[in-house]
Amino acid sequence: MRRFIRQWWPSALTLCAVLYITLSTDPAGSQSLPPIPYLDKLIHAIMMGGLSGAFAFDTARSSKSHSITRRQMLKIVVAVMVFSVADEWAQQTFTQSRSGEWGDIAADWLGCVVAFFTAPAAVKSCLRRYGKHKKKRMCQKLKF
Numbered sequence: 001m002r003r004f005i006r007q008w009w010p011s012a013l014t015l016c017a018v019l020y021i022t023l024s025t026d027p028a029g030s031q032s033l034p035p036i037p038y039l040d041k042l043i044h045a046i047m048m049g050g051l052s053g054a055f056a057f058d059t060a061r062s063s064k065s066h067s068i069t070r071r072q073m074l075k076i077v078v079a080v081m082v083f084s085v086a087d088e089w090a091q092q093t094f095t096q097s098r099s100g101e102w103g104d105i106a107a108d109w110l111g112c113v114v115a116f117f118t119a120p121a122a123v124k125s126c127l128r129r130y131g132k133h134k135k136k137r138m139c140q141k142l143k144f
Contacts, residue, residue, distance in 0.1 A: 007058060007061065007062050008058050008062075010054045010057055010058055011051075011054045011055045011057075011058045013054075014050060014051050014054040015051060015054075018047050018048075018050075018051055018087070019087075021043075021047065022047070022087050022090075022091060022098075023087075023090060023091060023094065023095060023098070025095065025096075025097045025098075026097065040104070040107075041103060041104065041106075041107035042107070044084075044104050044107035044108050044111065045107045045108065045110050045111030045114070046111060047108070047111065048080055048081075048083075048084050048107075048108040048109070048111040048112050048115075049111030049112060049114050049115040049118075049119075050111075050115075051080050051083075052076055052077055052080045052111070052112050052115035052116070052119060053115050053118075053119040053122065053123070055076045055079075055080070056068050056072075056073060056076055056115070056119040056120065056123050057119075057123045057126065057127075059072055059076065060120075060123045060124070060127055061127065066124075066127045067120075067123075067124060068119075068120050068123060068124075070120075073116055073119065073120055074116070077112045077113070077115065077116045080108075080112050080115075081108070081109055081112050084104075084105060084108035084109065084112070085105055087108075088100035088101065088104055088105050088108075
């Protein structure tokens with residue numbers, strides 16, 4: 001269980017943030033968002049793209065090759081797309097002040113599609129950079 005938590009905490013944290021933002025009554029406050037048309041759709045795309053990216057990151061970290069295949073990324077994106085539909089349904093069903101909208105689902109899916117194409121390269125770059133720092137720290141501990 002400890003290894004699971006260590007491995008998947010970025011995805012779990014991102015999932016909790018998305019659930020809080022989408023299911024709470026007014027997470028940002030109505031007055032705090034600037035009056036930009038369709039800003040909520042952009043936020044939806046970023047949230048679901050970020051969630052897809054977090055799962056891609058953790059999937060790549062857990063593999064020995066530290067990479068993610070197209071098939072793995074497709075599974076992640078489809079799972080997040082299904083989650084986004086369930087999330088919109090939950091907003092409609094369980095909250096009084098929020099509503100589920102088809103436009104939000106479309107924005108969620110657009111974020112997932114963008115993540116499908118961009119997350120693997122970003123994850124690879126991030127893990128490559130992390131690996132270099134990890135190796136440096138090991139060498140410093142061993143006095144090389």
